[in-house]
Structures are given as C-alpha cells and as structure tokens.
Amino acid sequence: MAQKGLNGFFEKYLDETNIFKSKKALQISYTPETILHRDIQINTIAGILAPALREEKPSNLFIYGKTGTGKTLCIKHITNHMLSVAETRGTGLRIIYLNCKMKRIADTEYRLVAQIVKEMGQEIPATGLPTDEVYNIFFKLLEKNKDKITIIILDEIDQLIKKAGDEIIYNLTRINSDLVHTQISLVGISNNLIFTDAIDPRVRSSLSEEEVVFPPYNAPQIQDILKKRAETAFKEGVLEKGLIEKCAAYAAREHGDARRALELLRVAGEIAERKSLSKVRIDHLDEAEEKIEKERILEIVKTQPKQSQVTLLSIILLFEKEEKTCLTGDIYEIYKKLCAKTDLRPLTQRRVSDIIGELDMLGIITATVVSKGRYGRTREIKPNMPHALKQKIKEVLKEEQGLS
DNA sequence: CACCGTTCAGTTGAACTAAGCAACGGAATTCGG
C-alpha cells in the first residue's frame, strides 16, 4: 500500500516538472553569458585590469555597490575571460577570489593570509604560526610561482577591515616592493559606500587607485534581467502575466537587489511546483518572500555559536514576557538562568554585550544604545522578525540547547 | 522657568589570561653494521 503510494508519487513528480525548464539559471551561482545593464562597469573594470594580460601590474581597484547589484558576478565574469585569454597566450596570471564575510574563514589578518595561501595550494595550520611566518610562506609561494601578476579579489572587504583593522591592506600593498618576479593587485569589493571614511587615508589611497561604482538596478532593468533568466529557466507560458513586473517591483523596493529578485522568482516557482500547479501566480510571490526571509534567519540562527544562541533565546523569552523593548541587564539575568539550566558556563556581561552587538549586526535583532537619563545607559533591544518565526526559532533553539 | 552638576547602568577600549596549536631542539630509543 505504502509502496504503491510512493510509486505514484514519483510518477506524479516526473509528470509535473512542467514549471521549470532549467532551474540552474535562477541559482545564485549561475553566471549568464551576457550581463545586462552593466556594460559601462564591465568595460571600465576590464580596462583597468587588462594590463595584467601584458604582464604589467594593474592598478588596485575598489568596487562599491549595494548587495545584488552584480559586483561579484561582473568581476567573476571578467576574470574568467581574462584567465582563458591568459591561458591561450601562456601569460602567467593568477586570480584569487576570497569572500571575507565568511566567519572563521577570513575575518582576521592571520586567517585571511592563511586562506590566500590555501587557495594557492598549500595547507596552513589554523593557529600556532606567527602571522609574519604566514606572510613569509605567502611571499615565497608568490616568488616560486611563475605567474607574473596575481590579482587578489577581496569580496565584502568592509567586514574584514571592520573586524581586523586596515593593516592587512597596508601590508598586502606593501608586499609589492619586495617582490621581484611577480606583482600583486588588489580588488576590494564593498557593499558599504561610507566605510572608507573609517580607514587610514594612506591605505585608502593605495587601495583605491581606481574606483568603480555599481548603482542599484531600477525596476525596468530588473525586469529585463528577470525576463532573460526566466526564458531559460521556466517553460513557456507558466508565468502568470505581470508576475515578473511585480517581482521586479518587489526587488526595486529593496534597493534594487537583483539577487533577491531572482531568488524570489525561483522560490515562487518551487512553491507552484510543489503545489502541482501548472502556472506560477502572483500571490506565490508573497509566499515566497515570507519563506525566503524565514529560511535566511533560521539559517543564521542555526549556525551561530552556542553562546549567541542562548543569548538570542534569552532575548526572545524576555521579549515575550515584556512585549516591549528590553534592556541588556534584564537579558543578562535571563541568560544566566538559562546557562545554569543548560550547564553552560556563563560569559561575563562584557562579552554578552558584544554578542548582542553581533546579533544586531546580523540583523536578527535591533539594538540601539539609549541613555535613560540618570537611570543609566543601555541598549534597547527587540527581536527583528515576525511573531510566527520567533516561535519557530524558539523551538529550534530550545531543541539545540536541550531544554524544553 | 532655565540652567547646571550629579548619577546611573551599561558601553567601550585596552590590557591580560587560558586554551590550543606548531615548530624546534634535545633526550631517549631503535636499528643496522
């Protein structure tokens, strides 16, 4: 009986892949042949980096633009082309792409250099070596390789600098003067336009010899992009009329984030598919938006270290009771109680204060420092998510901490 | 009422510590001649 049902399920499933033609085209990793509405940027960047193909050092480059404006896509597109040209011509060119945002991958000076070395094919211990030593290894590796030019792309560089300071960039730019056989160029990519104010002017000037700005897409542009991708991704006629327009409007509202628009479209398609419908309707978009948001936050929450999770749980629990913004001191009290229940060694308030700051950075909670006059100074904190999701997170966290 | 010093409850910065790790070098052990 059960088996029969299962057979039926798969048959039904196969019959019903009548929404997508090739879902790949909507995935984030997908690199389309042509990139729309970014010709100026691509040409500029290509022009700046082109000297590398003649084995001359290109200027360091700084790229700004909000999330989902195609920065990463363009740079990958360009460097891929460069690499293939370099290969046919036999030019020594190496390109290293690093995303600094990834926690525990490249968020300190040591780890960043270690990661670059790893990209170049040599393992390096996670700790134990002096940073100078890692630089030395990196240095030797550069000299040993025959590549004339090495381009290092640091995505989300603002995160790195905020956490680890700007010395890294300074050191990396300075390395060039000691290199004989090779030269390195840096490409920094940042979401944040104003973050350069925070860094040392010397570092800034050396890093941004050239600058390229990626403006947000406007609604019609997103529409073009969506249409193009939808052509390859969806079967003909499965999209309800006006769906793409609506989707583009959603994304344009969120500062022109094309990545989000594509994700929205994909998830909407998946929802329709799961419901065994033959058409993707506009109201699926709302559902999709909700689902994406939910999964994004849940994913962040799950991957947090234990202490952060307990802190977050404290915040949610307290907020439930108080139903208004809550203060650091109160949260710390609850946190201590929770720690006692879970046999977790409680951290000091100092550290918890930092953790709250981190959670704020992640966008899971909103925490603002307020002065309560002579009743002190504290953070006002409230969770930043719909109620249903809070419940869900609460369950997940409780389960992970092993308390009910 | 306007002004001003005080006060509170954390925030924030800096120095410090413990835990983990790798490399180094000398001591102990093994091995082949």
Add this chain to the structure above:
DNA sequence: GAATTCCGTTGCTTAGTTCAACTGAACGGTGGA
C-alpha cells in the same frame, strides 16, 4: 654511530575576562525673573 621517535619548551593566535574610563540625558537643586 646514525636515524627515528618522543617530549618539553617556546612562541603564536584567538576567545573571553578584568579593569577602568567614558557616556549622555533625566533628576533635582539652584538662582533669577
């Protein structure tokens, strides 16, 4: 006697702690109108 393994030492990073200075507006007192 040489090669190999073992172990303690040293020096490093990182997460977290300790210490202490700093913060900024409400409170409450003061003086002036």
